[in-house]
Amino acid sequence: MKRQIFAPEHDAFRDTVRAFLDREVLPHYAQWEKDGIVSREAWRAAGKQGLLGLAVPEEYGGGGTPDFRYAAVLAEEFTRAGAPGLALGLHNDIIGPYLTGLATEEQRRRWLPGFCDGSLITAIAMTEPGAGSDLQGIRTHAEDRGDHWVLNGSKTFISNGILADLVIVVARTTPEGGAHGLSLLVVERGTAGFERGRNLDKIGQKAQDTAELFFHDVRVPKENLLGELNGAFLHLMTNLAQERLSIAVSAIAAAEHLLEITTEYVKEREAFGRPLATKQHIRFEVAEMATECAVTRTFLDRCIEDHSNGELDAVHASMAKWWATELQKRVADRCLQLHGGYGYMSEYPVARAFTDGRIQTIYGGTTEIMKEIIGRSLLS
Amino acid sequence: MNGHELIRSRHPVKGREPIGSRHPMKVQKPMNGQESMKGPDTE
Known part of the structure; x- marks a missing residue:
């Protein structure tokens, strides 16, 4: 089905992105995967582009x-392109709204120009060793010392954790406040007491740096409070819809791409003297995946359209997130199977997509949390 | 032309028209069942 949400300007923008990938990303990607991190020059180039x-x-x-x-x-x-390591989506779609929507004028002038030119790479630190989906369990805390906060605690699984120049930290600022005692504090690179742990060894997205962060008596100026004091929970809930849509958009794109490369593979690969594509089982597999992708694509495009008009709610963003990412997981598994032994080889895109995509049902809100949000909206 | 330049050149006026307004379905006059069988009123 022809997609109906794009105008010629979006097609022109797509050409710009493809040219950037060909020139600035793909030639370096294998090295970045070995290094476990992308280069800062790539971020600068993205800003310039x-x-x-x-x-x-x-x-x-x-x-x-x-x-x-x-x-x-x-x-x-x-x-x-199979290049999730340069996390522009995290920077633009997930962290960007916090800075543009919550920052004071002074903070905007301080941070946004660098955010846009690639000199300030960003991260958001919610997850802790003992608190993932359960934000109420966050133990990182900040004590009010008049003109500054003193921040203590640790975070883990933080994307861009090594590269980040600005980290939005979710911290408890009111001990007895439960979920409503949390605030967003921006910690800048070089602040005394802010340390990074190791670059975590993941099963996929090898070029994406993911790290532990430690805060030992970090002095955070009061002017680095982002949004309302004790307002983090509401800020997070407001912005998570876009985060979830963004993940869903990449999920359906991944599923469609996997289907494309697998369709080509089964047409070429022969078994028992004939292409795999002539076998009924293979045709049924491809037919089922193509149908699921087409149905999901239609829903996702509607969500993109609604969100551009400011009309996407948290429930539909949650539907998009769990459905598209679970589809991606199923399609990745089935496409790998259709590649046989080659599908298990890392140099094959299907193998990389299988491991790169596995996190999609977990980060940004697990499938289980998405279903809770949807279920609560219907039943309470 | 980089991405920002491209976006700005295509949207010179801030406050772009809502995407939904481009959809013919949304500007069609509501029709009852019989009218819809005949198609939209073109007079």
């Missing part, structure tokens, strides 16, 4: 558009 801060107002150096279709194009092309 106008791929950072698409939604940031022009006066701060951004693209100035709330049109999420550009973000969707970016996510789709990076996914199709």
